Amino acid sequence: MGLLTKGSPLTWAETIPHIEYIKKHGIKQFINLYHRLKSRHGDQLKWGDEIEYTIIKFDHENKKVRVSCRAEELLNRLQAEEQVNAMLGTANRFLWRPEFGAYMIEGTPGMPYGGLIACFNIVEANMKLRREVVKKLLKKDETCLSISFPSLGVPGFTFPDVPADKTNDDAANSIFWPEQAVFLGHPRFKNLTKNIKGRRGSKVAINVPIFKDTNTPSPYVEDLSAFGGPDDTRDAKPDHIYMDHMGFGMGCCCLQVTFQAVNVDEARWLYDQLTPITPILLALSAATPIFRGKLSNVDSRWDIISASVDDRTLEERGLEPLKNSKWVIDKSRYDSTDCYIYPCSVGYNDIPLQYDETIYQQLIDGNIDEPLAKHIAHMFIRDPHQVFRERIEQDDEKSSEHFETIQSSNWMNMRFKPPPPDAPEIGWRVEFRPTEVQLTDFENAAYCCFVVLLTRMIISFRLTYLMPISMVTENMKRAQQIDAVLSQKFLFRKGLAECKSAPENLKGSEKCGPPSQDIEEMSIDEIINGKKNGFPGLISLIRQFLDSADVDVDTRCTISQYLNFISKRATGEISTLAHWTREFVQSHPAYKHDSDVNDTIVYDLMKKMDAISSGEDHCDKLLGCYRSKTDHAISAAVRKAEEHMIVSSQKRAH
16 A cells, blocks of 8 residues: 555656755655664564555446446545444554555555454454445446456456557557556556656566467467557567566455564564565465466466666666666565564575665664664665655654655565654554455455464464575565466475574574575475474474464364465365465366466356355365354453453463
């Protein structure tokens, strides 16, 4: 979602004179914020999920399905209820926010889930009710699915049908994507699209390898003459699916989890410990094998989003000698992180970082420690794309907007999030970002709870999963391959390693765990479920943590269902959504084994997905036979018992 400030957005040309000012004051804002809140301590675990939904419309007569561009209308109605509740002092069950697509809605719980173990039992119920609330507002033949729509960019993919106009600079001159498919109710999204193109010097170029089926031409060269001339398609590569707009990435839906740490030290430590686990969850949640109506040779959207917002110039991409740019930058601003940020982790930072020495020195002079200063300075090699004319001059003691405009447009697999300056109830947080959104609320709840349980297990046992950061980059590439859960091996620690001290007591000279020689290649099954005489498996460690906690019967049952489900996904006994989708397409009578997923196939696929997500149909191969005992509320007795345990534990700790 990112920063949703409103105002008069500047074009890229208008932004250029203000870039250095914004960066300098963004760093100043971060320094002020950090020192004001660095001693904040004692925050309890609070966490929440973000699910993005696609609104689609069926045309049953013609057996077609399109995205319904009604997000602004729906959001106005959904947010009106939020405003009424605010006036009445009533708590919101959900919060609704815009996303990139005019057909997308983002939903979150109205209040964060708390630190009680019993909170894991209300997550799925909240997700189910969210979906029901949206569906009540839909028109006939519309539905709400937590998926990335497979026909984005296909002619007529929107309802109402608006053709792409390559002469329209507001749509970044795309030959596939109309301006009206971007959410226009907030200036952020259209402005990002234009300014990324402006900074790059050309429209984005996304090339996804085509899946070579038995009847797919080799080489595969798509005839794009109906969309545009040679100048419009010059970046298209043979044997690839070509796309040319930010929407092909940011128009895909995702699932993210943000959780609050006890203090800044714990937040930084968890950021590092979870970073090596991000590729594992990306592979385990693979859900996106089709792009622009064609089967691709990947199972996930990660690299597609990365290319969709790649604003690097030719010089920064290493395609021309450096003249006007400062660096050759290896990655897009949407990619895996290049450094750990906690002092004891720095020995594993083996990727050279580009950063502006002036900005780095400003941070050091502001008494920011070296690992964090390098992380922030590396983020600030990126330029701001969202600048409002009325908001250039700010009070750096009270605002963090210049910092956030760059921080929130560095889309990495993990995000370290300082507290907002104007929200005293919010502490230091970490966002886990790589997980692909799932078809059902059960699956989405399972992945969210799994990630948060990982944080509790890591903190409880003081375990470390650090390895050279370059290996995380390599694992992110492997995680996107077809059936990566079964076909790929991942670099991972082969034994348990423990940080001897609490995060806040570790010194910069200490290193978490043994050296990187303790790394080996393992399958997802071995990482999740363990291997004989080797790594015990993440699920086994989570269960050990739960055995040490007093968990009520219903919550333990629900968590067990989630863990069993993920365990079976790791073995391949239960398919990823990507694998299931491929099988559906390849077995469809209208599929000609030429990699083309036509309207009829997509129509039947969406009907099947809608039936499964609504509970009208059940697919054991995709979901297993698991059922949770999720509930909308925590019983008073369970809440009282768990709160008593937390108080007792805190007293013992003191």
